[in-house]
Amino acid sequence: MTTIRFKAACVQMRATRDQQRNCNDAVAMIREAAAAGADYVQTPEITNLVERDTARLRAIVETEENHGVLAGLREAARTERIWLHIGSLSVKADEKIANRGYMIAPDGEIAARYDKIHLFDVDLPNGEKWRESATFSGGESASVVETPWGPFGMTICYDVRFPYLYRAEAEAGAVLLTAPACFTRQTGEAHWQVLQRARAIENGCFMVSAAQAGQHEDGRVTYGHSIIVDPWGRVLAEAGDEPGVIMAEIDLALVDDARARIPTLRHTRPVVVARLGESLREAAE
Numbered sequence: 698m699t700t701i702r703f704k705a706a707c708v709q710m711r712a713t714r715d716q717q718r719n720c721n722d723a724v725a726m727i728r729e730a731a732a733a734g735a736d737y738v739q740t741p742e743i744t745n746l747v748e749r750d751t752a753r754l755r756a757i758v759e760t761e762e763n764h765g766v767l768a769g770l771r772e773a774a775r776t777e778r779i780w781l782h783i784g785s786l787s788v789k790a791d792e793k794i795a796n797r798g799y800m801i802a803p804d805g806e807i808a809a810r811y812d813k814i815h816l817f818d819v820d821l822p823n824g825e826k827w828r829e830s831a832t833f834s835g836g837e838s839a840s841v842v843e844t845p846w847g848p849f850g851m852t853i854c855y856d857v858r859f860p861y862l863y864r865a866e867a868e869a870g871a872v873l874l875t876a877p878a879c880f881t882r883q884t885g886e887a888h889w890q891v892l893q894r895a896r897a898i899e900n901g902c903f904m905v906s907a908a909q910a911g912q913h914e915d916g917r918v919t920y921g922h923s924i925i926v927d928p929w930g931r932v933l934a935e936a937g938d939e940p941g942v943i944m945a946e947i948d949l950a951l952v953d954d955a956r957a958r959i960p961t962l963r964h965t966r967p968v969v970v971a972r973l974g975e976s977l978r979e980a981a982e
Contacts, residue, residue: 701846701847701948701949701950702946702947702948702949703736703737703845703846703946703947704733704734704735704736704737704944704945704946704947705735705736705737705738705739705873705903705905705925705944705945705946705947706730706733706735706737706738706739706942706943706944707738707739707741707905707906707907707908707923707924707925707934707936707942707943707944708723708726708727708730708738708739708740708741708907708923708942709741709907709908709909709910709921709923709936709939709940709941709942709943710722710723710726710740710741710744710907710909710910710940711909711910711911711912711913711919711939711940712741712743712744712745712746712747712909712913713746713747713913713914714746714747714748714753714914714915716745716746716757716765716766717765717766719744719745719746719766720745720765720766720769720770722940723740723744723766723770723773724769724770724773726940726941726942727740727770727773727774727777727779727781728773728777729942730779730942730944731777731778731779733942733944734944735779735944736779736780736846737779737780737781737782737844737846737905737947738779738780738781738782739781739782739784739875739877739905739906739907740770740781740782740783740784740877740907741784741785741877741878741879741907741908741909741923742784742785742796742813742853742854742877742878742879742908742909743784743785743786743787743796743879743909744766744770744783744784744785744786745758745764745766745767745786745787746758746766746787747879747909747913747914747915747917747919748787748915749915749916749917750915751831751832754787754794754832755789755794755832758787758788758789758794759788759789760788760789760790761788761790761797764786764788766786767783767786767788767799770783770799770801771801771805771806771807772805774801774802774803774805775803775804775805777803778803779803780800780801780802780803780808780844780845781800781801782798782799782800782801782849782851782875782877783798783799783800783801784798784853784875784877784878784907785797785798785813785853785854785877786798786799787833790834791834792834793832793833793834794832794833794834795812795833795834795836796812796813796829796833796853797810797811797812797813798810798811798812798813798840798851798853798877799811800842800844800849800851808842808843808844809840809842809851810840811836811839811840811851811852811853812834812835812836812837813833813835813836813852813853813854813855813856814835814836814837814838814839814852814856814859814862815835815855815856815858815859815862816829816830816833816835816855817829817854817855818830822883829855839851839852839862839865839866839869841866841869841870841871846872846873846947846949847870847871847872847873847949848869848870848871848872848873849871849872849873849874849875850863850866850867850869850871850873850874850875850902851875852866852874852875852876853876853877853878854876854877854878854879854880856876857876857878857892857893857896857906858888858892860895860896860899863896863899863900863902864899864900864965866900867900867901867902867962868962868965871900871902872902872903872949872952873902873903873904873905873947874896874897874900874902874903874904874905875904875905875906876892876893876896876904876906877906877907877908878906878907878908878909879908879909879917879919880908880909880919880920881917881918881919881920882918882919882920884920885908885919885920885921885922886920889908889920889922889924890922890924890932890935893906893924893926894926894930894932895930897926897927897928897929897930898928898929898930898955899961900928900961900962901928901952901955901956901959901961901962902928902952903925903926903927903928903947903949903951903952904924904925904926905924905925905926905947906923906924906925907923908920908921908922908923908924908936909921910922910923910936910937910938910939910940911938911939911940920938921936921937921938921939922935922936922937922938923935923936923943924936924943925943925944925945925947927951927955928951928952928954928955928956929951929954929955933945933946
């Protein structure tokens with residue numbers, strides 16, 4: 698049975714329309730988490746900039762090679778000697794913008810990247826309309842990155858509603874899954890915690906998800922409630938709706954324990970769906 702333990706932290710932000718201010722805020726909380734003993738620190742989706750004005754966003758964002766916030770966060774990881782998971786940054790890529798997460802090793806090097814696969818194109822009951830695909834390009838592959846504690850699965854925000862992605866990462870060996878987010882308040886109040894716990898339970902994995910929180914300068918309101926869940930679905934730490942840091946000890950023996958109790962990964966089978974009753978429906982029409 699695995700006996701590895703480490704401390705994980707989520708940095709909960711209220712990112713502004715000012716990239717340098719957001720970078721400074723993130724670095725300050727990363728240092729706070731590291732000083733408290735965190736080995737792995739995660740920031741939320743779009744750590745660098747919360748901006749609904751597409752024209753302004755396109756004018757501000759930088760390529761990966763010239764990305765000031767990425768450089769600043771890489772330096773923070775190197776200085777603090779931690780594994781830093783940047784939930785995501787807006788990065789200029791071809792004709793659109795990539796919503797890209799990064800895993801940064803303690804030497805400041807990029808260990809892995811992940812581009813958000815599922816884009817949030819919805820009309821909410823309260824009148825909010827979101828069309829991420831108009832601005833962002835979607836990713837095409839999942840990312841599982843090796844760390845000193847085992848493989849970690851990377852995803853972003855809306856991905857959390859697609860269980861097959863997390864199952865694929867768990868089947869690829871992930872012992873810890875992630876969904877750093879910028880969740881709307883309305884959907885967060887309804888579904889955030891239950892989705893996080895479900896992904897942890899069904900895969901026998903830890904789930905660690907940092908989030909944006911509160912009223913942002915661009916008018917967006919996000920839910921917050923950064924969360925760390927163990928493989929049995931127990932919430933080990935959860936933030937409220939203000940910026941700050943949460944932490945929890947990760948005991949990977951709990952992954953082995955949960956998967957031994959309920960071995961769904963071993964029991965997964967391919968499914969063929971038989972669609973029945975077509976003639977009855979046609980007759981009714």
